[in-house]
Each structure stands twice: as C-alpha cells, then as structure tokens.
Amino acid sequence: MPSSALARDEAVLIVDCLMPARQPGTATTDAPPRHPLRLPARDCTEAGGEYALPNGDAVTALKLSLPFALKGDVRAQTRVGELYEAGIGTLPDPAAAAIWYRRAADGGDRHAMMNLASLLDRGVGVNRDPEEAAQWFRRSSGLAAAPTKVTIYILDPVMLIPSGAAGQETWSTTLRRRRRAITGRVISDAPVRQVTVNGVPAAADERGVFQIAPKLLKNAKALNIAASDERGREAQIHLRLTSGARDQAGVPPTELNIRGDAHALIIANQAYEHWPVLDTPLKDGRKIKTLLERRFGFQTTLMVNATRREILGALSSLREQLGDDDRLLLFYAGHGDVDPVTGRGYWIPVDGERHLRSNWISVLDVTDQLNAIPARQVLVVADSCYSGTMARSALGSVDAELSAESRTKALNRLAQLRARVAMTSGGEEPVVDGGAGKNSLFTRSLLDVLGAVDRPIEAQRVFDEVSARFGWRARELGLSQRPDYAPIRFAGHAEGDFIFVPKQH
Numbered sequence: 001m002p003s004s005a006l007a008r009d010e011a012v013l014i015v016d017c018l019m020p021a022r023q024p025g026t027a028t029t030d031a032p033p034r035h036p037l038r039l040p041a042r043d044c045t046e047a048g049g050e051y052a053l054p055n056g057d058a059v060t061a062l063k064l065s066l067p068f069a070l071k072g073d074v075r076a077q078t079r080v081g082e083l084y085e086a087g088i089g090t091l092p093d094p095a096a097a098a099i100w101y102r103r104a105a106d107g108g109d110r111h112a113m114m115n116l117a118s119l120l121d122r123g124v125g126v127n128r129d130p131e132e133a134a135q136w137f138r139r140s141s142g143l144a145a146a147p148t149k150v151t152i153y154i155l156d157p158v159m160l161i162p163s164g165a166a167g168q169e170t171w172s173t174t175l176r177r178r179r180r181a182i183t184g185r186v187i188s189d190a191p192v193r194q195v196t197v198n199g200v201p202a203a204a205d206e207r208g209v210f211q212i213a214p215k216l217l218k219n220a221k222a223l224n225i226a227a228s229d230e231r232g233r234e235a236q237i238h239l240r241l242t243s244g245a246r247d248q249a250g251v252p253p254t255e256l257n258i259r260g261d262a263h264a265l266i267i268a269n270q271a272y273e274h275w276p277v278l279d280t281p282l283k284d285g286r287k288i289k290t291l292l293e294r295r296f297g298f299q300t301t302l303m304v305n306a307t308r309r310e311i312l313g314a315l316s317s318l319r320e321q322l323g324d325d326d327r328l329l330l331f332y333a334g335h336g337d338v339d340p341v342t343g344r345g346y347w348i349p350v351d352g353e354r355h356l357r358s359n360w361i362s363v364l365d366v367t368d369q370l371n372a373i374p375a376r377q378v379l380v381v382a383d384s385c386y387s388g389t390m391a392r393s394a395l396g397s398v399d400a401e402l403s404a405e406s407r408t409k410a411l412n413r414l415a416q417l418r419a420r421v422a423m424t425s426g427g428e429e430p431v432v433d434g435g436a437g438k439n440s441l442f443t444r445s446l447l448d449v450l451g452a453v454d455r456p457i458e459a460q461r462v463f464d465e466v467s468a469r470f471g472w473r474a475r476e477l478g479l480s481q482r483p484d485y486a487p488i489r490f491a492g493h494a495e496g497d498f499i500f501v502p503k504q505h
Contacts, residue, residue: 010041012316014368015051016061016079017044036065036076038372040316058083069100077104078112082490085115085125086364091341094125105136111492113140118489140495149188150235152227153468155209156183158452160465161237182212185468188229195227209472217241255408256456258415258501260325260376264292264300265314269334269350271305281333284383284443288331291450297503298329308349308361315369327377327498330370333443336384347384364490370420371492377415379459379498380422380488383442411456417496419487423463426482442483445470450500459498460485 017037037044044051050064062083068076081100084093098119104112117136120129154161157180186192186208195202195210198220204210204227212223226236268285270278285302292298303314315330322328335348337360346360353359370378425442439447449465463485470483487493 011045012312013041013365014038014372015041015044016064017041017047017049017051018064019044019047019049036068036079038079038368040319040372058087069103072107074104074107074109074112077101077107078109078115081112081115085119086490087344092343094119096125098125110140110494113137114487114493115489150192150227150229150233151187151464152225152235152237153185153187153465154182154237154239155185155469155472156181158448158469160449160452160454160457160461161239180217181214182217182223183209183472184212184225185209185472186227186229186235187468188231188233190229190231190233193228193230195225197223197225199224207471207475209475256415256499256501257412258327258456258499260323260327262292262296262298262327262329262501263318263322263375264289264298264329264331265318266300266302266331267306267311267314267334267347268302268304269306269332269348271350272335272348273351274353275335275348278334280438280440280443281383283438284333284440285331287439287447288381288443291447292329295450295453295502296500305350307351308359311347311349311361312365312369315366315373318373318375319369322373322375324374324376326375327379328373328375329379329381329498330366331381331383333383333440336382347382367488367491370488371490376417377419377496377498378421378491379419380424381446382422382424383440384425408456411458411499414458414495414497415499418492418494419496419498420491420493421459421486421498422488423459423466423485424483426484441473441477442466442470445473445483453500453502456499456501459500462500 015038017039019037037049041051062080065076065079065083069080077100081097081104084100085097086092098116101112101116101119105116113136117133117140119125120136121133122128152161184195186195186204188208192204192208195204195208197212197216200216202210202212208227212225221241223239223241224236225239226234228234266285266289268281270281272278282304285304289300289302293300301314303310306314318328332347334350335352337346337348338344339346339357345363346357347363347366348360351359352361366380370380423446425440445466446462448469449462453462463483467483467485474481
C-alpha cells in the first residue's frame, strides 16, 4: 500500500494521544495538565499532541499512560492493563494486565472491573475464580448473571418462546401442513433426562434435539412440552395449534422507553483480489439490509467489496453521524483470520494481501472505533471471527419467566445502559457451503430468528435462538463450528444489551 494511502488510513484510527500542556497559539499559563486521551490520530495531530498507533507502537502507548497510572489515575491504570492484555511487543501479558486492572477496579473504575472479571472467569493470567468474577461483574453492572436452567427451543417452525414464560402462558403457532412435524431442542449444562409431549415421552438425542411426530399433531389442538435434566431442573412450554392466521393473542403491549434511531452498517466482502472468492456475503448483506429496514425500521448502509480505507472511513464517519441515544448494528460478512501467536483477530478487506497483516483490519482497530462512537448500544454481527470478546457471563440477563410488565421494566433498564456486544459465527471462514440455500448457515439462522420477532427482544435472547438453530443444522452437516455472543473487551461495554424493536411496536 502506498505510504500516502496508509497515512490516510492512520488518520482515522483511534490512538493513545498525549495532549500538550499548553495549546499552541495560546499565551495562558493556566493550562490543563497533560493527560493521555483516546481520539483519532488526525485530531491529536491538529491539537499538537503526540500519539502512538494502537497496534504498531504499543511500547510508546505504554510510555504515554504509565506515568499517570503510577500516580494513581484509574483510567490510565485500566489503559495500561488493556495494553498488556493486547500485547506489548510480541506476546500478551495477561498476568500484568490483571495487576493493573485490580488497581483500577479497587479505585472504582467500572471498565477495569469488567476486564478483571473476564480474566478471572476465563482463568487467563490469574487462577480461575468464577465466584470472584461474578462479584466484580455484579459490582460493575448491578445485573445478575444469566441463571443456569433448562431451556426449551422450538426450531421448526421458527418460534421465539421463553421457556416457562410467566408460568403457564400459552403460545400459538400455525401448522400450514397438518402432517408437518415439530422439531425442538432442550439445552442445559447437564444431560437431558426426559422430554414429554402431553405426558408422552419423546426421544431426545445427545444434543437434546427431539421431534413431535405428525401423527401426534394430526388431531391435537394444544401441546404441553416438558423437559428435565439430570440435576432435577425442569422447564415447560404450552403451545396452542391453529390452522388459520397466527393468533396474536397473548402478545403483551410494550412500553419501552427507547429514544434515538437504529442504524446499520453492513459490510459484504466477496470478490477478493488475493483470497478465494466467496459465494454468499453479498446475498447475506442484502437479506440482512431488507429485513432490518422493513421489520425494524433501521437506517442502513450497505458496503460491497469494501477496501481497508473504505471500511475505516465508514467507521470513523459514524462518530459524527450518530447521537448518544442511537443504536448501531455493524454486520460483517467476509474473510477473517487470527494471528496464532497473539490470538488477535482480523477482518480481511477486499484488497487485503494474503501475507501482509498491515493491509488487514485488526478487530482492535474496530473495537477502538466502537468505543469512540457515541451510540448507546452497538452490536457487531460478524459472519467471521471477532476475537476480543470477554466471557459471556459479563452480560446482564432478562429472566424469561418474568411477567410481561416485569420483562418490559427489565428491557427498559438494559436499553438505557451502554452496550458493546458481538455475535459471531464462531469460525474463521464466513461461509459454510450447503445446508442454508443461498445464505451462509449462520446468517440463515439469524434471518429465521429475526423474521419471527414480534415483540421487543434483547440480542442475547436472539443469539440463544440462533445458536440453538445453528447447532441443529450444523450437526446435520457434520460441522463443529459454534457461534458466540459476548461483550467486547476494551470497547467500553457497561451492562446493557442491544434491543431489537419491531416497527409495529
């Protein structure tokens, strides 16, 4: 890449910047103290500051923040921890990161609490301690971790049913072909002991997948599906079967206090210059764009076969376009790769060369941009890799068994809190050939679930449904790929979640 082009790319990157003690051109001696900030390189240069590129000069970045960290500045301490965790020189040093996170966490920095909890939960750089991790998560967020329980999913036909919702709430589904089977899946952290349908045992395989045979559905008007695991935990759902239009009774009115607009930046990279050409990203991007616009009212931008400069420029522009109350969904379909030494993930722009990582886009660069964007909620959906996520237990949850009124209150709380979360296909290659028609397996699962949303729903629950459906299809294709959903480290995640709100609400 020409040096001039590289310079233009660097100008929009978020960097560690040390501002001058006195602004150029001013005569005042009452200048604010020097302090390391995170802002675009061009802004730092224009202000007369010095900066270090986030991935190219971590040693210099450390020198900028370390003096302030040693003086007790908790923001600088958190930044030093992030630099050590990301890697100073060649390899990450999570043990050193944990020391600095703990100092900042003890000083009250909530981002440090989240980062420390992630290390403790994963046992990276420290002895694994889920209990202490949970304490830091709760102290940072004030939300409980997702309860461990049995959950029943209906995979075919697509239905979004909170297992055991409101105790005895009944949900309706239309069977357009009376002899069609219903496929479901029971998920638990313990082996499934039993599944019954109207009191009759239904065989479940080792993944918890079960089927309700057409003969049982032939004359049935309602189904009670119950499941239990080896730990004695139970769940049940109630279905009313209809033959006409779907009965919307039981869909509670929703009064969500969500301000701002919903935006989506969709990147579909397919016609690569130096990598194998892909088959589905463009189809995936167009389908996602149409669904988000029509069903959820998103304002969307579709980028096709985007270069490094175009992607970085688009992310930088969002900082000026979005407001504090807006929501942003960033969808990426294209090649991805992971550095086997550092574990750092990369998105490959359409002009990225195979063996030149400087022409790729580090997910840390994407993360920095997401942290700087003022939008309250940001969701990355990557049909590719996105390393840099923290343990999923950092997420607050909305209990499916809450009443409609209580659930609305919980969603309102999540909606008002800052969220930076990622939903990924779990693999380095974005496309699984076969099994999903014209779309990738991951995107097809996402489209199915979002297409069935008829009330406001948090992205964590969308992912649960996507993961259950993806796992069912992947097993049929003999695939071991597993999707993931978690907060994004270093992106300023607090304790919120991304909320999808259908237009009819």
